[in-house]
Amino acid sequence: MSLRHLIVIIATVVLIVTLSYAITMRALGPVPLFKVRRVSEFYLTNAFNPFNKTISAMTPEVVTSIIWDYRGLDTLFETAVFYLAIIATAMLYRGVIVRRKTQVGLSPIVKTATKIVVPSIIVIAIAVALHGHLTPGGGFQGGSIAAVTFALILVTFSLYTLNKIGACKEKLLALRSLGLLSLIATSIIVFVMGMLLGIRAFILQNQAKLVSIIGLPYKMYNFLISGSCFFFNVSEALAVSMAFGLLFIFISIFEEDVEEALKRREEVE
Amino acid sequence: MMGLFILFVSCVVSILALVATYLAIVERDLLKAILYSAIQSTLFAFLYYILIAPDIVLVYIPVAIGLYPLLMVIVVKKSERFEKP
Numbered sequence: 001m002s003l004r005h006l007i008v009i010i011a012t013v014v015l016i017v018t019l020s021y022a023i024t025m026r027a028l029g030p031v032p033l034f035k036v037r038r039v040s041e042f043y044l045t046n047a048f049n050p051f052n053k054t055i056s057a058m059t060p061e062v063v064t065s066i067i068w069d070y071r072g073l074d075t076l077f078e079t080a081v082f083y084l085a086i087i088a089t090a091m092l093y094r095g096v097i098v099r100r101k102t103q104v105g106l107s108p109i110v111k112t113a114t115k116i117v118v119p120s121i122i123v124i125a126i127a128v129a130l131h132g133h134l135t136p137g138g139g140f141q142g143g144s145i146a147a148v149t150f151a152l153i154l155v156t157f158s159l160y161t162l163n164k165i166g167a168c169k170e171k172l173l174a175l176r177s178l179g180l181l182s183l184i185a186t187s188i189i190v191f192v193m194g195m196l197l198g199i200r201a202f203i204l205q206n207q208a209k210l211v212s213i214i215g216l217p218y219k220m221y222n223f224l225i226s227g228s229c230f231f232f233n234v235s236e237a238l239a240v241s242m243a244f245g246l247l248f249i250f251i252s253i254f255e256e257d258v259e260e261a262l263k264r265r266e267e268v269e
Numbered sequence: 270m271m272g273l274f275i276l277f278v279s280c281v282v283s284i285l286a287l288v289a290t291y292l293a294i295v296e297r298d299l300l301k302a303i304l305y306s307a308i309q310s311t312l313f314a315f316l317y318y319i320l321i322a323p324d325i326v327l328v329y330i331p332v333a334i335g336l337y338p339l340l341m342v343i344v345v346k347k348s349e350r351f352e353k354p
Binding site for chain 2: 020024148
């Protein structure tokens, strides 16, 4: 080990220790500025505020309230960017048919372990997605946890098995579109209701505001659902898990199948 | 006292993650490099948990430990396993 390596190692270690000190011990002074602190105070007070519902998202989880209510438009555009990438991939793989019946997979031990693990992963994903408005987590988190099951089945079994149990790419694409449609429906439902009733309402509205008296109910049969947050989380989880599953099916398709599809496309043209 | 403990743990985890990153860069066998990278991701997930960001942890665990290594493994399978010196 030369002197240069030693210097680099010592420098990086010192950097890390200093940064850790700065972050954990607040060596940078009082971290948030005074104005910023007032913004966070607003969110912490009003994320769940039954006494003043007009400025509240009615969800105890402050992160979810910001993601889906206060800054909901940002999240919708983020989702749009993500799905643009998925749509581009789906377009590249259009017309590809999975034919090859290879069923090799890993050893029986791994297969059995996967069979045990997959249901529990799905249960955790559903719990994270459904409780997104109550505990840390939410739609994207739940969806990406559920997507791990597609990956596990692809690796331990095969693409053919995944097709056989019903997760073919057309079905996943349809379910993903269903999730996206329910995202759009949730974001405009209050607006449509207002139009039908002749009351002023807004796109992405959750609770009733001062200037518009209608809003989504924050409770349903004594369960706290926080208006639109719950529906946003559920539909985002569906869309994200299906989109990731689709992506994994696409990248594990055999090259021969893709070449066949390309040839067919050229013949048509 | 609690602050010092968090400082100590985050220092150790960061340095371990740095070691894993270095090994991932140096390693010529790309499959092993992916494993080192996954170890680094695991340590980062711990770090997020220590720094009280549970929402990020929940998205980081499936993406960085489940989905990203699998994506990379498939890429390696479709190309070459060993990096040429």
